[in-house]
Amino acid sequence: MSSRPRPTAGVPALDIRNLTVEYGQPGEPPMAAVLDASLTIMPGEIHALVGESGAGKTTVGNALMGLLQAPGRITAGGITIGGKAVDTRTGRTEGITPGLDVGAIFQDPMTSLNPLFTIESQLCETMRHHLKLSRAAAQARALELMRAVGIPEPERRLKCYPHQLSGGQRQRVVIAAALSCDPQLIVADEPTTALDVSVQAQILKLIRALADERGVGVLLVTHNMGVVAQVADTVTIMLKGRVVESGPVAQVLGAPRHPYARSLIGAVPRIDVRMNRLQAPSEATPAADAAREIVRKQMTADTAAAGGALEVENLVVEYGGRSWLPGRSAKAFRAVDGVSFTVQPGEIFGLVGESGCGKTTVANAIAGLATPKDGAIRLSGREIGARGKHGRALQMVFQDPYSALNPRLRVSTALSEPIAFYKLAATRAEAAEDAAVLLEAVGLDRSAGERFPHAFSGGQRQRIAIARALGPRPRFMVCDEPTSSLDVSVQAQILNLLKDLRDLTGLSMLFISHDLAVVRQMCDRIAVMQAGKIVELADAETLFRAPQHAYTRELLSLAPSLDSIARAPAPAHGA
Amino acid sequence: MLAALASRLAQALLVMLAVTAIAFVMFRYVGDPVAMMSREDASPAEKAELRKTLGLDRPVLVQYGEFVGRVATGDLGVSFRNQRPVADLLGERLPATLELVIVATILSLSIGVPIGVLCALNPEGKAARLVQTVSLIGISMPTFVTGIALILVFAVILRWLPSFGRGDVVLVGGWTTGFLTKSGWASLVLPSITLALYQLTLIMRLVRAEMIDVLSSDYIRFARARGLPARYINFHLALRNALMPVVTVTGLQIGSLIAFAIVTETVFQWPGMGLLFIQAVSFADVPVMAAYLLFVGFLFVVINMAVDLIYTIIDPRLRTRRA
Numbered sequence: 013m014s015s016r017p018r019p020t021a022g023v024p025a026l027d028i029r030n031l032t033v034e035y036g037q038p039g040e041p042p043m044a045a046v047l048d049a050s051l052t053i054m055p056g057e058i059h060a061l062v063g064e065s066g067a068g069k070t071t072v073g074n075a076l077m078g079l080l081q082a083p084g085r086i087t088a089g090g091i092t093i094g095g096k097a098v099d100t101r102t103g104r105t106e107g108i109t110p111g112l113d114v115g116a117i118f119q120d121p122m123t124s125l126n127p128l129f130t131i132e133s134q135l136c137e138t139m140r141h142h143l144k145l146s147r148a149a150a151q152a153r154a155l156e157l158m159r160a161v162g163i164p165e166p167e168r169r170l171k172c173y174p175h176q177l178s179g180g181q182r183q184r185v186v187i188a189a190a191l192s193c194d195p196q197l198i199v200a201d202e203p204t205t206a207l208d209v210s211v212q213a214q215i216l217k218l219i220r221a222l223a224d225e226r227g228v229g230v231l232l233v234t235h236n237m238g239v240v241a242q243v244a245d246t247v248t249i250m251l252k253g254r255v256v257e258s259g260p261v262a263q264v265l266g267a268p269r270h271p272y273a274r275s276l277i278g279a280v281p282r283i284d285v286r287m288n289r290l291q292a293p294s295e296a297t298p299a300a301d302a303a304r305e306i307v308r309k310q311m312t313a314d315t316a317a318a319g320g321a322l323e324v325e326n327l328v329v330e331y332g333g334r335s336w337l338p339g340r341s342a343k344a345f346r347a348v349d350g351v352s353f354t355v356q357p358g359e360i361f362g363l364v365g366e367s368g369c370g371k372t373t374v375a376n377a378i379a380g381l382a383t384p385k386d387g388a389i390r391l392s393g394r395e396i397g398a399r400g401k402h403g404r405a406l407q408m409v410f411q412d413p414y415s416a417l418n419p420r421l422r423v424s425t426a427l428s429e430p431i432a433f434y435k436l437a438a439t440r441a442e443a444a445e446d447a448a449v450l451l452e453a454v455g456l457d458r459s460a461g462e463r464f465p466h467a468f469s470g471g472q473r474q475r476i477a478i479a480r481a482l483g484p485r486p487r488f489m490v491c492d493e494p495t496s497s498l499d500v501s502v503q504a505q506i507l508n509l510l511k512d513l514r515d516l517t518g519l520s521m522l523f524i525s526h527d528l529a530v531v532r533q534m535c536d537r538i539a540v541m542q543a544g545k546i547v548e549l550a551d552a553e554t555l556f557r558a559p560q561h562a563y564t565r566e567l568l569s570l571a572p573s574l575d576s577i578a579r580a581p582a583p584a585h586g587a
Numbered sequence: 588m589l590a591a592l593a594s595r596l597a598q599a600l601l602v603m604l605a606v607t608a609i610a611f612v613m614f615r616y617v618g619d620p621v622a623m624m625s626r627e628d629a630s631p632a633e634k635a636e637l638r639k640t641l642g643l644d645r646p647v648l649v650q651y652g653e654f655v656g657r658v659a660t661g662d663l664g665v666s667f668r669n670q671r672p673v674a675d676l677l678g679e680r681l682p683a684t685l686e687l688v689i690v691a692t693i694l695s696l697s698i699g700v701p702i703g704v705l706c707a708l709n710p711e712g713k714a715a716r717l718v719q720t721v722s723l724i725g726i727s728m729p730t731f732v733t734g735i736a737l738i739l740v741f742a743v744i745l746r747w748l749p750s751f752g753r754g755d756v757v758l759v760g761g762w763t764t765g766f767l768t769k770s771g772w773a774s775l776v777l778p779s780i781t782l783a784l785y786q787l788t789l790i791m792r793l794v795r796a797e798m799i800d801v802l803s804s805d806y807i808r809f810a811r812a813r814g815l816p817a818r819y820i821n822f823h824l825a826l827r828n829a830l831m832p833v834v835t836v837t838g839l840q841i842g843s844l845i846a847f848a849i850v851t852e853t854v855f856q857w858p859g860m861g862l863l864f865i866q867a868v869s870f871a872d873v874p875v876m877a878a879y880l881l882f883v884g885f886l887f888v889v890i891n892m893a894v895d896l897i898y899t900i901i902d903p904r905l906r907t908r909r910a
Contacts, residue, residue: 077811077812078811078812078814079811079812109814110811110812111812111813111814111815112814114812116809116812116813118805118809118812120805123804123805123806124805124806124808124809125806126807126810126824126828127806127828127902127903127904128827128828128901128902128903129824129827130903137813137815137819138813138814138815141814141815141816141819142814173903173904175903175904186809189809189813190813
């Protein structure tokens with residue numbers, strides 16, 4: 013592949029010195045999104061930039077990609093890319109050309125390509141603009157790039173539109189576009205967060221190979237410590253816009269020095285060993301303890317909802333297949349194909365698998381949100397699901413706490429509504445009191461009820477969603493990826509909360525996740541699903557120690573984890 | 588693709604049958620055709636005779652079948668008022684309305700789309716705010732007010748342009764056109780601006796809203812991150828995505844313009860379909876009204892099909908999957 017001359021060895025692909033990025037309209041006190049941050053990436057190095065939401069890691073990436081949105085501006089510091097100094101006096105990055113000097117890889121391959129244009133046109137337009145290639149030359153190079161990023165049948169795929177490619181293939185196209193003008197540096201903002209573990213492993217391998225073979229420096233913005241451990245050479249940890257720790261991956265992840273770095277790494281669920289609790293600050297307060305005691309009494313005294321064993325027998329759910337026009341091919345898609353399992357009272361049962369394996373459909377069928385074609389679902393011996401009726405004994409916690417709460421309902425209204433609906437409180441005031449107790453039990457203040465959902469962070473909203481699910485005093489809770497949209501330290505808190513509630517009330521849970529480490533920490537027994545079927549069902553410990561099915565072994569081997577880095581021995585209990 | 592087209596055609600036929608049924612009911616039951624067509628002093632025997640010649644004594648379904656047959660062959664009956672075939676009347680008036688609507692649509696698209704894009708590119712700018720305010724007035728002003736105001740200023744006070752009619756028209760193969768004469772163009776200016784004003788504001792606001800949406804999408808951010816020039820991103824990439832809903836709205840608007848240009852045509856005494864319809868209503872000219880109903884139904888069905896077809900052309904996701 014034709015290549016622009018590389019700078020002499022020893023010249024960093026990226027050098028950021030004391031970068032400060034501020035937001036704020038003129039006249040207002042500015043808010044620093046990035047404060048005095050420095051980092052250096054050598055050619056061929058993959059440098060991970062980690063931190064939780066609001067840490068400023070994406071702002072650094074955006075500044076480099078020329079995507080800093082007004083009123084954000086660079087107010088101090090210098091940037092050098094491949095030895096070329098960037099003029100930041102205007103507040104943005106003048107003198108570097110996005111696409112030519114810096115390649116970009118975005119998070120969601122499903123949305124980063126324009127649906128109305130062919131792959132070829134989207135690859136070629138960048139090269140024709142920056143490298144002034146002729147149409148034929150750009151097309152020839154596009155084909156080379158498609159081969160380089162490992163897309164099968166590249167000639168045919170070039171003529172395709174984005175929707176005709178899978179997520180993994182689209183991300184390869186995005187990487188090809190990032191590489192097309194042979195940049196010194198690639199900024200990859202959460203490049204695998206939207207992908208399944210097997211695809212994630214392939215994409216990470218590709219990025220590693222490109223760094224090694226082409227000597228391109230990669231700034232890998234991510235929140236996933238497993239990804240960092242697997243692919244990065246160096247890592248920088250940010251907290252509230254500042255760099256708190258930076259260095260080789262093994263050193264920073266293995267023996268973090270800064271307290272925040274320690275707590276962040278400690279909060280990552282481990283896939284190698286099960287711990288009683290995840291490492292997170294204790295939330296025990298007298299008010300919370302008292303509230304939990306009330307909840308425990310209410311729930312254990314509730315004889316109407318005794319039991320809590322869930323039996324799923326030969327469940328089949330199909331999508332599509334109905335068509336009102338005769339003669340149209342009506343092929344149904346079998347999302348769940350003969351799934352059977354039993355959840356014991358007080359058990360947390362895990363359901364894992366990649367996207368499209370049918371795990372969420374199982375949850376929906378149990379919750380009455382999908383109609384089974386065949387099979388039976390019984391809760392405490394009574395048939396449910398088929399008619400969509402399960403009463404209050406079964407409640408659900410959804411993945412996205414931002415859309416799970418009605419933004420127009422006060423939290424206390426959202427919580428007391430189901431309590432009043434099931435006549436669990438005699439008066440409106442009693443229902444409101446129950447709601448306040450539930451808020452305390454999930455670790456919030458009782459005054460939180462007076463506010464609307466937008467006043468809360470993602471983690472707080474998920475606590476509210478859990479409190480709402482507890483309101484009807486269920487015996488069974490379906491948790492569909494309850495922490496996958498949360499930061500790692502918040503995830504640890506929520507997982508601990510769910511465990512506490514199970515221990516407190518003896519409630520059973522179906523816990524759905526794609527994150528094997530989370531499942532290992534949470535679940536008593538685990539079923540692995542693939543293409544609508546359960547391929548392996550075992551004790552959590554047995555499954556992780558001695559996986560039987562080839563697919564389980566594959567999933568386990570692909571899951572990015574911190575295992576490769578020596579970690580401090582597991583403490584007996586969370587701090 | 589073919590199957591989809593066939594099912595779309597079948598749906599269109601169903602809609603047209605339903606519209607025909609309504610037109611037929613109108614024909615048959617709104618007023619008594621015999622009473623309208625016979626002389627006032629006709630004897631009952633004469634009326635019965637007429638009823639028989641018109642075939643009104645036969646079963647309703649047979650009559651409906653014949654009605655559909657006649658409509659399908661283009662025979663829309665004879666106007667009560669001037670005793671001429673309705674198809675001929677429509678044929679005479681259609682060119683006037685179509686020319687007016689075509690000019691108005693071209694005006695509103697060629698002005699509305701660029702202004703909408705410019706407003707979306709700098710939504711907080713002074714110009715964008717001014718346009719938003721002015722367009723709010725444009726969208727809420729009734730057509731007859733703008734029409735009369737335009738007549739007052741440009742025809743009465745300034746005397747630049749004619750205030751009514753089509754001017755001189757030329758007959759080109761059965762189609763009367765005002766595009767070939769100077770007075771024809773002059774007469775088009777005021778009514779087409781009046782008609783276009785609402786469209787223009789609608790399209791502008793729609794393009795602006797869609798563009799703002801599209802500009803914040805990931806694929807446009809990705810295009811920016813690839814360093815593509817702003818003009819190329821805005822006008823080549825983003826505009827194409829933003830125009831998707833505009834196609835639907837413009838299609839439906841063309842339909843309503845043709846069908847309901849009544850007010851504008853009345854204000855400017857434009858010899859189009861709207862005027863024909865108004866006159867038909869005031870004379871209870873049922874065949875004309877029924878034909879008009881059929882025509883409007885047909886128009887919307889055709890436009891909807893065209894819009895669907897255009898969608899499959901511009902949106903690859905709607906084509907059959909090949910990969």
